[in-house]
Amino acid sequence: MTPYGSFSFFFILAILLAPTVILGLQGKRFHTYNMIVSVLVLAIIFSSKLTGFIALIIFTIWQVLLIQGYIRYRKKANSGLVFTLAVIASILPLMFSKFMPYFSPINWASFLGISYLTFKATQMIMETRDGLIKQNIPLHRLLYFILFFPTISSGPIDRYRRFDKDLKQELTGEDYKLLLYNGINKIFQGFLYKYIIGYSINHFFLANLRFIAANHFESQLYYMYGYSFYLFFDFAGYSAFAIGVSYIMGVKSPENFNLPFISRNMKDFWNRWHMSLSFWFRDYVYMRFVFWMTKKKWIKNRNITSNLGYVLLFLLMGFWHGLEIQYIVYGIYHALLMVCYNMFEQWNKKHKWWPQNKFTQVVSVLLTFHVVCFGFYIFSGHYIH
Known part of the structure; x- marks a missing residue:
């Protein structure tokens, strides 16, 4: 199932996140439950593609070992060579997934969201080298950051320290009520952008450009502007969905577009x-x-x-x-x-x-x-x- 790709996906989210909303409005912590929800939603997303799910598991184990291992190493030493090798090792799965289609009909190294998960993992190694991440990270929190399902497909790309700050912040019922309000607004904005404006541009404009000769300058010009607006509304709509769901889960994922x-x-x-x-x-x-x-x-x-x-x-x-x-x-x-x-x-x-x-x-x-x-x-x- 594609994230935010159907109304059934939103229906499932509404059911799974109902306890989150109830706990949040009561001023109670809900991150442990949200971790369970993340696992369930990921299982639903990858249920139709077992190879992708296996690739995700292998990738996650690989990145966790690299991150935890480098944090421990960084406490004792700071070799530039070790850092370079750690970064290369972190982006290696992404490189495999990009090049494999040119050598094999089956891309067993790829899965939905591999790029954005790689960015988050590699960033943690770099920030550890810079001394911004100094302490060992609990395994459950590291897994939650890497596999945070609202942003797994196409971002926004979060930073661990900002994400961790949200998890540690105590929210009152009033605080969460504002987060919930903003999250719902973001989701409705996503529907407007992606499923109304974006869909209309693609279905009623771009799809009908075939009535003009494909090599006609006018057709290419129309396509250029139409595609630009479609790309924005489709992608900004997806980002609004991801940010809105994140807010409901108590995480203020960063904005992705600003006019x-x-x-x-x-x-x-x-x-x-x-x-x-x-x-x-x-x-x-x-x-x-x-x-x-x-x-x-x-x-x-x-x-x-x-x-x-x-x-x-x-x-x-x-x-x-x-x-x-x-x-x-x-x-x-x-x-x-x-x-x-x-x-x-x-x-x-x-x-x-x-x-x-x-x-x-x-x-x-x-x-x-x-x-x-x-x-x-x-x-x-x-x-x-």
């Missing part, structure tokens, strides 16, 4: 679109690369270092989406956009060619919107067919 189509530039866009993913790549790829290059003093020019970081970040993001040509080109496209904007931003600080006023802000939003939509057109692969 991305009013972004004033590409940096602003990536601070608004799929925020948990873009912030993950920013913190654990870009910032580490820049810090490492600065520390080694291999490149003294900060702008060059920053631009190389953007290229690395978006190439990895493109390859993460898949090895198909459209995803790689999409990554290259955004890398070039970020490099160009970074160069323009630095140049404009000296020459003051582009002032900050209402007119330039409107022009910036319109320009960024069209540039972003063309990127989604590349991502869709529609032009290939």
